[in-house]
Amino acid sequence: MSEKIKVLIVEDESIVAMDLAAGLETDGYEVAGIADNAAEAIDLFQKNEVDIILMDVHIIGKKDGIDTAAELLQQRSVPLIYLTAFTDAKTIERAKTTHPAAFLAKPYSITNVRIAIELAISNFAVTAQQSSKVIPMDNQNSVASLTEKETILQMNDYIFVKNNYVFVKIKLDEILYAEADNNYVQLVTTEKKLLLRLSLSQLLEKISYKPLVRIHRSYAVNIDMIQSFSDQEVNLPKMQLPIGRSYKEDFLKQFNFR
Numbered sequence: 001m002s003e004k005i006k007v008l009i010v011e012d013e014s015i016v017a018m019d020l021a022a023g024l025e026t027d028g029y030e031v032a033g034i035a036d037n038a039a040e041a042i043d044l045f046q047k048n049e050v051d052i053i054l055m056d057v058h059i060i061g062k063k064d065g066i067d068t069a070a071e072l073l074q075q076r077s078v079p080l081i082y083l084t085a086f087t088d089a090k091t092i093e094r095a096k097t098t099h100p101a102a103f104l105a106k107p108y109s110i111t112n113v114r115i116a117i118e119l120a121i122s123n124f125a126v127t128a129q130q131s132s133k134v135i136p137m138d139n140q141n142s143v144a145s146l147t148e149k150e151t152i153l154q155m156n157d158y159i160f161v162k163n164n165y166v167f168v169k170i171k172l173d174e175i176l177y178a179e180a181d182n183n184y185v186q187l188v189t190t191e192k193k194l195l196l197r198l199s200l201s202q203l204l205e206k207i208s209y210k211p212l213v214r215i216h217r218s219y220a221v222n223i224d225m226i227q228s229f230s231d232q233e234v235n236l237p238k239m240q241l242p243i244g245r246s247y248k249e250d251f252l253k254q255f256n257f258r
Helices: 014-026 038-047 065-075 089-096 110-127 145-148 201-204 247-254
Strands: 006-010 030-035 052-055 080-084 100-105 133-135 150-153 158-163 166-171 177-181 184-189 193-196 214-215 219-222 233-238 238-243
Touching: 006 038, 006 238, 014 030, 030 038, 052 065, 052 110, 065 089, 100 201, 110 150, 110 166, 110 233, 133 247, 158 233, 177 238, 184 201, 193 238, 201 214, 214 238, 214 247, 219 233, 219 238
Parallel strands: 006 030, 006 052, 052 080, 080 100
Antiparallel strands: 133 150, 150 158, 158 166, 177 184, 177 219, 184 193, 214 219, 233 238
């Protein structure tokens, strides 16, 4: 199933938190939870899938946002953005120890938050040790490149596809097939179809996912989704795709015939 990016909001002002949540949901993100203190933030982080944290420095309780962020990131690494009215040098120096992707001073606009999220996800994907796949981005530090260019990122077992100004998260093992259409590729998953501005060769080169195998000059298929196949075609759920003669040998090599 294709998924929205899940955001954890940690903010002690309920009206601000609700307004931020509404703006993010309108933009296509999913709010994994809202917390106003460290204990609640930690509980939500442990119980929910969270792709990015929006953290206020000043929250309720003995632990502030910086201490809370440090504890969350010890559990697992995700992009972190601070949203705060505290911009003094001491606070900023403490915040740096948690390596945030951005530090936005209040009052902020939802547009700036959205851009910060896009940059955070992009930079996190690029620096992730597991893999970093970005296609194509002329200048990773340019806001224009994020808002105007086609962008695909790979992080672990997911790709993030830019669609209607937000990143849509797609689990790699839920891809059915990819179909070339001139200079575009239609990526078909179990839930939706996405039109990407790149060639099929570029897609296969940039996405590190071995089950996605080219079987025709116009098609690549997730072999884990194949229900049956013959010399001429493969059968997916409710779909048959042709096997090109020049691709047949490489396709058959994916199976351990004895």
